[in-house]
Amino acid sequence: MNTAPDNPQHKGRAVAWRALTLHDRMHRPVQEILETLSCDRSSRAHAVDLVCGTVRNRRALERLLELASGRPATRIAPRLRPLVQIAAYELVYCPATPDYAVVNEAVDLAHRRMGKRAAGFVNAVLRNLTRMIAERSAPRPAADAAEARRVLPRSLGAGCRFTADVLPPAEPLGAYLAAAFSLPEWLTGEWVRRWGPEAAWRVCFGSNRRPGVYLQPNTLKTSAEALAADLNKAGIAAGIVAEGRMLRLESHVSVAQLPGYEEGLFTVQDPTAADVAEIAAPQRGQVVVDWCAAPGGKTARMAQLMEGGGAIWACDVDAERLARVEATCRRLGLANVRIVRPAERAAVLGKLERVDVLLLDVPCSNTGVLARRPEVRSRLRPEAVQRLVETQRRLIDEALSLLPAVGRIVYSTCSLLSAENEQCVEWMLQRYPYFQVVSTRLTLPAAESDAGFDHDGGGVAVLTGPAPSANP
Numbered sequence: 296m297n298t299a300p301d302n303p304q305h306k307g308r309a310v311a312w313r314a315l316t317l318h319d320r321m322h323r324p325v326q327e328i329l330e331t332l333s334c335d336r337s338s339r340a341h342a343v344d345l346v347c348g349t350v351r352n353r354r355a356l357e358r359l360l361e362l363a364s365g366r367p368a369t370r371i372a373p374r375l376r377p378l379v380q381i382a383a384y385e386l387v388y389c390p391a392t393p394d395y396a397v398v399n400e401a402v403d404l405a406h407r408r409m410g411k412r413a414a415g416f417v418n419a420v421l422r423n424l425t426r427m428i429a430e431r432s433a434p435r436p437a438a439d440a441a442e443a444r445r446v447l448p449r450s451l452g453a454g455c456r457f458t459a460d461v462l463p464p465a466e467p468l469g470a471y472l473a474a475a476f477s478l479p480e481w482l483t484g485e486w487v488r489r490w491g492p493e494a495a496w497r498v499c500f501g502s503n504r505r506p507g508v509y510l511q512p513n514t515l516k517t518s519a520e521a522l523a524a525d526l527n528k529a530g531i532a533a534g535i536v537a538e539g540r541m542l543r544l545e546s547h548v549s550v551a552q553l554p555g556y557e558e559g560l561f562t563v564q565d566p567t568a569a570d571v572a573e574i575a576a577p578q579r580g581q582v583v584v585d586w587c588a589a590p591g592g593k594t595a596r597m598a599q600l601m602e603g604g605g606a607i608w609a610c611d612v613d614a615e616r617l618a619r620v621e622a623t624c625r626r627l628g629l630a631n632v633r634i635v636r637p638a639e640r641a642a643v644l645g646k647l648e649r650v651d652v653l654l655l656d657v658p659c660s661n662t663g664v665l666a667r668r669p670e671v672r673s674r675l676r677p678e679a680v681q682r683l684v685e686t687q688r689r690l691i692d693e694a695l696s697l698l699p700a701v702g703r704i705v706y707s708t709c710s711l712l713s714a715e716n717e718q719c720v721e722w723m724l725q726r727y728p729y730f731q732v733v734s735t736r737l738t739l740p741a742a743e744s745d746a747g748f749d750h751d752g753g754g755v756a757v758l759t760g761p762a763p764s765a766n767p
Contacts, residue, residue: 307341308381308400310334312408314346315377318670325350325670340547344505349377349384350669351503354477355447356383359461363423375413378405382421387447387455390431398422430456438465438492448475451500451742468492476503479675482662489713494739498711498752501740502665507749508550510542510561511569511592513627514599517560529554536748537566540573543748559627564592565667565751567738568709571656572596574736574755575705579604581651584644586694589616591623593656593707598629608644610635644697651702653694657687659710663740663752684714691723700760704730707755711739716754723758730758 314328321328325346334342349356357368360383364371371379382401385392398421406414429445433456436442444460465471469484476483476499486495510533512522519535523542526533531553532545542561550556550563572593577583579602588594588609598607609624609632611617617634624632635643660680661671687708695701706723708715716737724730740752 305400305403306334306338307345309404310338310342311345311349311381312378312404314342315349315381316374318346318350319373319377324668337547339549345381345384347669348388348505349381351666351672352384352388352477353380353673355461355474356380356387356477358474359383359387359424359427360420362461363427364420372413375405375409375417379417379420382417383424386421386424386428386431388449390449390455394425394428394431398425427457427459427461428455429458438468438471438496443471448500468495472496472499475499478502478665478672481677482675486711490739497741498739500742501749501752504666504740504742504749506565506666506751508544508563509536509565509569510544510553511540511564511596512542512561513559513595515603515628516558517555522555522560525554525560536746537569538746541566541569557626562592562595562623562627564596565664566748567663567740567751567753568592569596570738571654571705571707571753571755572600574734574757575600575652575654575703577601577605577607577652581605582647582649583607583652583654584647584650584694584698585609585654585656586690587611587654587656587658588620589613591620593654594620594632595623595627595629597652597654598624598627598632601631603629603631605631607632608635608647609633610637610640610644612637641697647699649700649702650698653698653701653704654707655691655694655704656707657690657715659683659687659708659715660712661709662711663709663738663754666740666749667751680712680714684719687715687719688722691719692726695727702760703733704758704760705755706758707753709751709753711737711752711754716756720756720758730760733757733759 310332314332317328318325329343360379361368378401382397385397386394401421402414402418405417432453433446435446435448435452435454443465444462446454446456448454462474463470469487470480472483473480486498512519519539519542523533523535531548533542536543555561575597577597577600583597585594585607589611594607594609609620614637621634660683661668665672706720735756737754738752742749744750
């Protein structure tokens with residue numbers, strides 16, 4: 296195995312170690328940190344997979360490393376801990392990479408950065424872990440089979456089999472799934488209670504998958520077919536999905552370096568998030584308010600559906616994130632989007648005579664996008680969800696107290712929790728009884744949908760008015 300510093304895999308592991316160390320120190324989203332680190336395309340793709348995969352499966356990895364090292368994870372040196380976790384992730388979840396290559400690379404990195412003693416510790420722990428593994432790619436047994444406690448699931452049909460039990464009993468299933476997928480037990484328990492064992496399993500796999508990268512074509516400038524042809528000409532594989540509306544990248548490449556990015560031919564958005572604009576279905580000439588517009592994907596798609604006509608008033612309480620919405624709309628050439636600064640909201644929106652569509656894409660727990668936001672699982676707490684519910688209700692009140700008669704509300708989240716979806720809609724109906732629910736949809740995250748592609752989860756409800764402009 297080539298462990299030279301200029302080897303792309305070596306670079307990728309080095310970048311991953313640095314990124315995970317910064318994430319632990321600064322508590323920033325891993326994707327944000329990775330964007331700040333300089334490296335080539337191949338190394339970046341490898342680093343993204345290693346860091347995000349490690350964070351998604353961290354609880355399980357820490358347990359394995361405790362068994363392999365004979366000490367609690369907290370007693371491994373903070374600077375060294377991310378490196379051994381990344382290597383453990385490769386050993387358990389990346390069976391295509393030879394185990395000797397994983398161990399040698401990690402030992403080499405430890406030696407280069409921290410010296411002989413650190414390298415010796417890494418070597419001993421990882422070799423103990425390899426001895427614990429019976430088969431890196433084994434068929435996944437049924438959850439109630441005795442063998443299930445020895446197999447960490449990796450995909451719907453396979454996992455890593457160990458020589459001894461590494462998981463708790465399958466009953467209660469919520470506790471088993473929490474350990475197997477590094478998720479909070481209160482959350483997996485709720486999934487089992489709400490949807491049953493089979494659906495809970497699928498949601499866990501959807502929450503721990505390697506999420507696809509999807510492009511939403513700017514239909515004012517191109518089509519899915521034309522964009523796919525442009526990418527294929529540049530040697531970038533992309534398939535058309537979501538009923539012909541979107542593209543799924545098959546190549547690992549920085550989105551900003553793709554042909555057509557600077558020309559505003561597309562945005563990046565998961566199919567479930569993209570569906571919200573389609574459900575809102577704004578028409579040319581209508582007035583739309585996007586109350587929580589950042590980062591701007593739904594704003595941009597609604598502007599395209601309006602064929603550049605009418606007006607979308609894009610708001611957000613975070614001025615920095617609102618600037619990203621403005622930059623996206625400028626890149627896409629969307630002239631019908633009006634940016635409303637936080638301090639201007641009352642003065643500007645209070646003058647509107649009508650609002651045809653109000654999009655309330657509220658901040659939420661992100662329980663539907665845990666694969667894409669892997670760090671979220673470590674901070675999910677029931678009390679934090681309750682604070683988010685209070686925020687969601689406050690945002691609803693703020694919007695409906697300021698805006699004139701609203702013809703239609705589209706309430707959406709990237710959450711799977713009833714408290715943030717159905718219960719919040721019920722609260723809205725009690726508080727604003729002149730609205731009626733037209734439709735609701737809850738999409739569960741999937742490692743592979745019936746249509747053959749992965750996607751995130753989330754909830755959306757459509758309510759019709761009109762509503763008076765004053766709070767009850």
